[in-house]
Amino acid sequence: MFILSEDSERTHGKDARSSNISAGKAVAETVRTTLGPRGMDKMLVSDSGDVVITNDGATILNEMDIDHPAAQMLVEVAESQEEEVGDGTTTAGVLAGQLLDEAEEFLERDIHPTTIAEGYARARDIALDALEAEVIDGDLDDETLEAVAESSMTGKGTGGLTAEALAEDIVTAVRSAQENGSVSRADVNIVAQSGESSSATELVDGVIIDEEPLREGMPRSVDAATIAVVDTDLETREASVDVEYNVQSADQLDQAVESEQRELKAYADALVNAGVDVAFVTGDVADLTAGYLANAGILAFDSVDDDTVQAIANATGASRVATVADIAAEDLGSAESVHVDRYGEDEVTFVEGGDVGKSVSIFVRGGTGHVMDELERAIEDGVDSVITAIERGGVVPGAAATEVRVAQAIREAAAGIEGRQQLAVEAFADALDAIPRTLAENAGMDPIDGLVEVRAANESGRAGIVLEDGAVTIDDPVDHDILDPVAVKREVIGSATEAATMIVRIDDVISAE
DSSP: OOOSOTTOEEEETHHHHHHHHHHHHHHHHHHHTTOSTTOOOEEEEOTTOOEEEEOOHHHHHHHSOOOOHHHHHHHHHHHHHHHHTSOOHHHHHHHHHHHHHHHHHHHHTTOOHHHHHHHHHHHHHHHHHHHHHTOOOSOOOHHHHHHHHHHHHTTSOOTTSOHHHHHHHHHHHHHHHEETTEEOGGGEEEEEEESSOGGGOEEESEEEEOOOOSOTTSOSEEEEEEEEEEOSOBSOOOOSSOOOOOOOSHHHHHHHHHHHHHHHHHHHHHHHHTTOSEEEESSOBOHHHHHHHHHTTOEEEOSOOHHHHHHHHHHHOOOEESOSTTOOGGGOEEEEEEEEEEETTEEEEEEEEESSOOOEEEEEEESSHHHHHHHHHHHHHHHHHHHHHHHTTOEEETTTHHHHHHHHHHHHHHTTOOSTHHHHHHHHHHHHTHHHHHHHHHTTSOHHHHHHHHHHHHHHSOOEEEEETTEEEEEOGGGGTOEEEHHHHHHHHHHHHHHHHHHHTOOEEEEOO
8 A cells, every 4th residue: 555655755763863863963064163263164156156255154054055854954043043142053053963963872772762852851951050050240341242242253254353343343333222221133233335444344323224315416415414214105196996097188198297297296395395304215206206306405215125214213213104295393303414425336325323323333344245244244243142142141151161061060960860861961961062172173272182171170160262362272261251142052052952852853754746
């Protein structure tokens, strides 16, 4: 009796587990060499010849063309990590891969997958409890947050800039958007523009948009600008049903044209009468209306995306209006300056010194597109790490010190666990050791020697694998301002465990057309 179609394929039992685990380990191995301050970069080339050079784990996995369903689970781990906390994607991938490697040895010894999964779950809970004990006491002052940003960016492509040089701007940007202990990520904008060295990267008090004015004749700079944000089209209205107009004479045609012109001019007149200097329109603006606006000396932009106009509204205090017919003074915002600057063939608009002033932008420059893109990714990680530290519970030591100490706590707790689950709990601790071992290897140390040294140092104090002035040492990362948000570590442990246990529990793979 045939249950599956002839085109279906089925892999089950040990073969299914082996295939899934091998795929997951292969993904983890791909990003492993990018971990740490001396991590290496990957060059990803698409079929069309597009090139991405990065050591950001989430970017690498997103750009790779991965078909294997189990491998896709590790990609989802990286995506979840990036979405939730903005950093730690490589660490999560490495840990998940090592958990699969440890599980594979147990499966070869006929230990049931459920036992492994339950042991990993108990170890995860122990790890999360131990993690809380590593949180550094004290307020998150600017100096601490700058250390978090710098730690997040160290080893990533920052062009001619150091992570330290960018960290201060990042913290200033986040603090500007902070209100009542939370930060709106939409108020911290990162805009990249190639054509100049990365040292030209700067912090701008306001919003930067990649938009050009509607007409060349419009002003390029407006001081003390009154701003309108319009959420509609400024074009001739169209009927909601199919209709036909029967024009029987030249006079009727002239009347129709004049009516259309009056309607389009009315849009411009409404903005002029309201005292608007700059208009940002989410919809389309008719050419005739744009001409009237230019003649009136109004700087206008159309087809501005929703996120951008919301950022402008937040920064300037403007309300998003659905019609310009009865626009009121309280609907308008203001800014110290709106100016359009040219960079090569591109034009970029700056809205600075908004009336509300919550929005701030980091204007990223790079001599080439590859440098600019990687610098932008590094800054995004730095911003997300600082926001995560502020909103989700403090910081812990970096440089793998936290992983080593959490692994020690798991081993101590494993002694009180009976049965085969104890083996899985101890294996979880061994998997955590992959983080310091990988850091040591990528830094040029012997990985085993590095792991042994950092373990021994944590017996009497706190220590991690620290890179200082080009030399690798075993020292307290807090003394070197190497700090990570505790929420990043929580997410790494939780998401890596979930992915590994899900893959281990699969014993049947059925694929069909």
